[in-house]
Amino acid sequence: MANFLEGFHQSLQLLLGGDSQLAAIVLLSLRVSGIALAISTAIGIPLGALLGLTRFYGRPLAVALVYTGMAFPPVVVGLFVYLLLSRSGPLGALALGWIPRLFTPEAMILAQVIIALPLVAGFTLAAVQGVDPALRLQIQALGASRWQTTGAILEEARVGVVAAVVAGFGGIISEVGAVMLVGGNIAGQTRVLTTAIVLETNKGNFGLALALGGVLLGIAFAANLLILRLEGRSFHS
Amino acid sequence: MTDLYTLQGITVRYGARTVLAVDKLAIRRGEILSVVGPSGAGKSTLLRLLNFLHPPTSGEIHFDGIPFSADRAATLEMRRRVTTVFQHPVLLRRSVEANVTYGLRLRGQRGDAEALHATLASVGLAELAQQPARTLSGGEAQRVALARALVLRPEALLLDEPTANLDPYNVGLIEQNIARLNQEQQTTIVLVTHNLHQARRLAHRVLFLLDGHPVETAVTQTFFEFPHDPRTGAFVRGDMVY
Ligand SMILES: Nc1ncnc2c1ncn2[C@@H]1O[C@H](COP(=O)(O)OP(=O)(O)O)[C@@H](O)[C@H]1O
Numbered sequence: 001m002a003n004f005l006e007g008f009h010q011s012l013q014l015l016l017g018g019d020s021q022l023a024a025i026v027l028l029s030l031r032v033s034g035i036a037l038a039i040s041t042a043i044g045i046p047l048g049a050l051l052g053l054t055r056f057y058g059r060p061l062a063v064a065l066v067y068t069g070m071a072f073p074p075v076v077v078g079l080f081v082y083l084l085l086s087r088s089g090p091l092g093a094l095a096l097g098w099i100p101r102l103f104t105p106e107a108m109i110l111a112q113v114i115i116a117l118p119l120v121a122g123f124t125l126a127a128v129q130g131v132d133p134a135l136r137l138q139i140q141a142l143g144a145s146r147w148q149t150t151g152a153i154l155e156e157a158r159v160g161v162v163a164a165v166v167a168g169f170g171g172i173i174s175e176v177g178a179v180m181l182v183g184g185n186i187a188g189q190t191r192v193l194t195t196a197i198v199l200e201t202n203k204g205n206f207g208l209a210l211a212l213g214g215v216l217l218g219i220a221f222a223a224n225l226l227i228l229r230l231e232g233r234s235f236h237s
Numbered sequence: 238m239t240d241l242y243t244l245q246g247i248t249v250r251y252g253a254r255t256v257l258a259v260d261k262l263a264i265r266r267g268e269i270l271s272v273v274g275p276s277g278a279g280k281s282t283l284l285r286l287l288n289f290l291h292p293p294t295s296g297e298i299h300f301d302g303i304p305f306s307a308d309r310a311a312t313l314e315m316r317r318r319v320t321t322v323f324q325h326p327v328l329l330r331r332s333v334e335a336n337v338t339y340g341l342r343l344r345g346q347r348g349d350a351e352a353l354h355a356t357l358a359s360v361g362l363a364e365l366a367q368q369p370a371r372t373l374s375g376g377e378a379q380r381v382a383l384a385r386a387l388v389l390r391p392e393a394l395l396l397d398e399p400t401a402n403l404d405p406y407n408v409g410l411i412e413q414n415i416a417r418l419n420q421e422q423q424t425t426i427v428l429v430t431h432n433l434h435q436a437r438r439l440a441h442r443v444l445f446l447l448d449g450h451p452v453e454t455a456v457t458q459t460f461f462e463f464p465h466d467p468r469t470g471a472f473v474r475g476d477m478v479y
């Protein structure tokens with residue numbers, strides 16, 4: 001109990017005092033997960049729409065892969081990316097400039113994209129499949145092109161598509177195993193909220209750990225609120 | 238040229254089953270052609286062809302002299318000259334007005350407010366323009382579906398049992414609009430209906446489809462009073478067993 005109270009007091013001081021170390025960690029978390037989410041959304045929504053609205057050879061396999069990806073343990077994704085990027089790994093060995101190196105924010109972004117992409121694509125797929133199939137024929141009868149048809153169906157499914165993005169963000173901002181493995185939790189370089197919480201807790205710095213946890217909760221809450229607000233606006237327009 | 242559509246040697250097959258086989262059919266510019274026949278006769282399949290929503294398995298369709306081909310851009314262009322009102326309209330999760338202007342926006346047009354208002358008023362929806370379309374009753378939703386078709390000023394309006402399951406008030410309103418559209422703008426109308434009285438009230442000619450085959454096409458009065466084919470007679474009298 002004493003630990004808890006003291007930690008709480010300490011965390012308030014850190015938060016209110018605008019601790020620079022804390023700020024750097026928060027900013028890196030937002031940057032890594034923000035970029036990973038942007039990439040996952042840009043690929044995942046069209047991918048989910050494609051899988052949900054078209055029939056092609058290999059589609060069942062692709063759908064199965066996406067659904068498997070949704071349930072993939074992040075720490076295994078981390079391990080996979082680690083092996084891929086390590087100096088002796090298939091990508092790491094190439095040593096090409098555009099391939100992210102291990103223990104960099106870029107490697108963390110890669111891992112988070114692999115975690116979030118199936119979430120965004122899978123929930124988008126489910127959302128567009130939930131739209132009345134008769135709608136498609138009817139808007140085509142009104143003169144919609146293929147692109148316009150896809151756009152209209154995505155718009156009808158917007159509640160589910162927004163939920164897909166929220167799920168993707170939730171899946172990576174709070175994830176610890178993968179970023180720990182491929183980022184390495186290097187102070188000032190790859191330390192993000194979740195890995196810092198683990199470290200500080202292990203060191204007994206409950207105040208800092210709690211402060212970080214509070215910020216993480218706040219970010220998750222604020223992001224979801226923002227996305228829901230955007231959704232609300234498009235709903236009423 | 239007096240024929241808007243000509244169909245020749247048309248078949249539509251699903252798997253091994255032929256659900257539509259129309260050797261020859263011409264739909265005249267400015268007429269109301271009613272298509273009747275039992276469920277599963279291929280009426281909706283015929284309308285999907287006439288709206289260029291899918292190609293026939295074999296045969297040729299010409300619209301205004303233009304062949305319906307696999308070319309995607311040409312198909313879209315043809316599709317935008319006609320439209321369909323379906324039995325169960327699916328409206329967009331938007332306002333009534335946004336639903337009605339949707340087809341115009343697909344064409345990059347805005348549509349003038351006066352014409353829009355006139356269309357909404359003609360189907361008795363002026364008061365509901367801002368209401369979310371998904372909150373409407375069945376009759377109101379069907380009138381929105383008609384309005385979103387009417388604002389496009391299609392050269393052919395295809396109606397797939399547009400008044401099935403509607404109350405008499407809504408049936409009357411929709412029939413009035415169909416008749417007026419045909420009289421005032423000479424719009425060609427293909428009306429699929431289960432309601433033989435409706436066919437009799439509105440159509441210039443009636444086509445009887447049975448198992449995908451046209452049994453008889455005749456001027457309305459002849460169709461009902463002096464049917465050529467005994468099966469038509471049985472269908473008209475309600476004696477047909479199917
Ligand atoms: N997409 C489809 N796949 C397989 N069979 C279909 C399909 N669409 C329609 N059919 C079949 O074609 C026949 C004609 O259907 P339809 O044109 O809807 O008849 P109607 O509108 O006259 O009731 C029916 O037996 C129906 O089961």
Ligand SMILES: [Mg+2]
Binds near residue numbers: 280282
């Ligand atoms: Mg039908």
